[in-house]
Ligand SMILES: Cc1cc2nc3c(=O)[nH]c(=O)nc-3n(C[C@H](O)[C@H](O)[C@H](O)COP(=O)(O)OP(=O)(O)OC[C@H]3O[C@@H](n4cnc5c(N)ncnc54)[C@H](O)[C@@H]3O)c2cc1C
Ligand SMILES: Cc1cc2nc3c(=O)[nH]c(=O)nc-3n(C[C@H](O)[C@H](O)[C@H](O)COP(=O)(O)O)c2cc1C
């Protein structure tokens with residue numbers, strides 16, 4: 001895939017399909033080349049937002065078609081556009097459908113017909129028999145029926161008002177078809193979540209393997225932020241297409257998340273918005289990697305970085321995959337939606353800029369995630385933020401009631417309108433003193449960035465104020481511009497974002513070296529860790545714990561285990577007894 005950043009494309013054609021849905025056509029051989037049915041693209045309406053939309057068709061001539069329903073700000077702005085207008089496109093993203101079996105049934109509701117149109121096209125190219133079931137309230141809402149006909153599919157229609165085909169719902173029709181003896185080797189479904197949940201119930205009873213294309217709030221689109229979580233799966237990277245069995249035991253069909261990550265019921269009778277708890281997990285004790293920092297025993301010193309993973313279930317998954325600790329999203333006193341998209345872009349290979357805007361449900365509602373994460377027996381660091389002593393006091397008082405092991409105070413978010421309190425050292429000192437008093441004896445790390453001129457000087461002040469550790473570094477402030485439109489690419493009002501990834505590796509290591517010269521308290525390294533060599537360099541420069549962030553865009557959670565294995569090999573080859581022996585070695589030469 002080329003760089004993960006919106007690229008301007010002309011709209012080649014716009015076709016009104018129904019009262020709510022229009023099809024947009026773009027010329028993009030790059031996207032076509034990589035597209036699989038079920039994948040999606042991100043469409044940027046400059047100045048408004050960027051939204052995920054499934055690929056409805058990808059042609060040999062390099063054309064990409066998408067069907068957009070007019071439901072809110074961004075989709076509405078797209079509906080106002082005409083042939084020749086420009087929008088940004090990037091992708092394709094996610095995992096698509098698997099076209100196994102000779103007789104496949106597509107069950108579509110609403111614009112769910114779009115990805116199934118593309119899946120049908122590929123299935124027909126593979127000579128499969130495709131039966132399409134499409135449901136709508138009335139015939140006027142049916143989408144792509146002519147396209148399905150042109151592809152030679154066996155089409156069955158259900159409308160709730162009986163204006164076309166079977167009178168009733170598509171799931172009633174499916175049930176009747178199966179009861180009358182029709183058989184399929186596979187069912188693929190896309191549409192409203194409750195419809196898909198019913199489809200899964202029916203096909204599970206009939207023992208038909210089924211795949212489901214799900215929707216959640218997508219922000220980064222590539223696995224970084226965790227906003228699109230469904231039961232610990234990031235639908236933008238691990239989905240959006242899932243085997244139905246993978247969704248059993250998740251909130252699928254019961255609740256989803258708002259932009260802030262807060263849980264919200266899908267049905268009025270959803271009950272309490274709880275997760276089915278993950279399995280209890282205890283990590284293996286590995287003497288060469290086990291580390292004690294701030295009085296806490298870490299099974300190994302590698303964690304995720306704050307903001308890479310939102311849900312407790314994803315953090316639990318990181319622990320099972322080998323992380324020796326987990327760090328939450330930064331959470332404040334109040335619920336925050338975060339900024340409009342684009343919130344995450346790639347400006348050079350594996351160098352990213354984000355302006356998420358600290359989406360979080362507020363500390364009171366975050367306890368549900370901590371509860372899920374604590375099914376893994378690894379230390380949990382709760383990342384918090386706040387703009388005043390009073391606000392931070394309340395956050396800390398709530399935080400300390402949760403089963404956390406350590407706090408990390410995010411003093412350095414460069415793109416938020418207010419939370420780079422590192423720029424106000426006097427205020428930050430007061431905040432840290434206050435929080436420390438509340439949470440003691442639980443330790444508190446303070447996270448700083450290079451955006452302050454003298455990180456080592458600031459860290460010394462924070463050590464005096466009672467910080468138990470310093471986490472370095474947060475992202476570096478930049479402002480990416482789209483030169484054609486002459487405007488900032490990021491969706492936040494200022495256009496400022498924080499750079500992460502490869503561009504931080506070298507500078508981050510230097511800052512940790514400088515901090516170690518001045519501090520007595522431990523240092524937690526973060527910034528451009530992509531390999532065991534990076535961990536080793538950071539350790540020798542003075543860090544005791546290590547957080548992995550941007551690497552998780554391209555790596556799977558199993559990356560934690562890869563790092564551990566390579567560290568153990570290095571430690572064995574070089575004859576160290578334990579990773580702690582590496583800490584600060586560069587200063588002892
Ligand atoms: C993988 C994926 C594929 C999708 N494919 C299509 C498609 O082919 N055609 C299409 O029209 N839409 C598709 N969607 C849904 C589409 O992304 C949302 O409708 C869109 O983001 C709404 O943005 P908006 O600014 O127009 O509306 P907003 O003003 O943001 O929201 C309007 C309503 O839609 C809800 N919403 C917002 N974002 C999402 C989301 N990501 N998923 C579900 N509900 C959301 C909001 O909660 C609100 O109720 C897809 C979503 C995902 C995750
Ligand atoms: C998408 C994204 C979200 C982030 N969210 C937070 C956050 O909530 N709190 C925080 O302290 N840092 C946050 N960060 C910063 C990271 O924790 C980390 O400091 C930074 O990305 C550098 O590490 P990396 O190069 O390994 O990504 C975020 C970074 C990204 C890219």
Ligand code: FES
Pocket residue numbers: 217218219220221222223224225226227228229234235236237
């Ligand atoms: S939107 Fe899926 S991880 Fe960010």
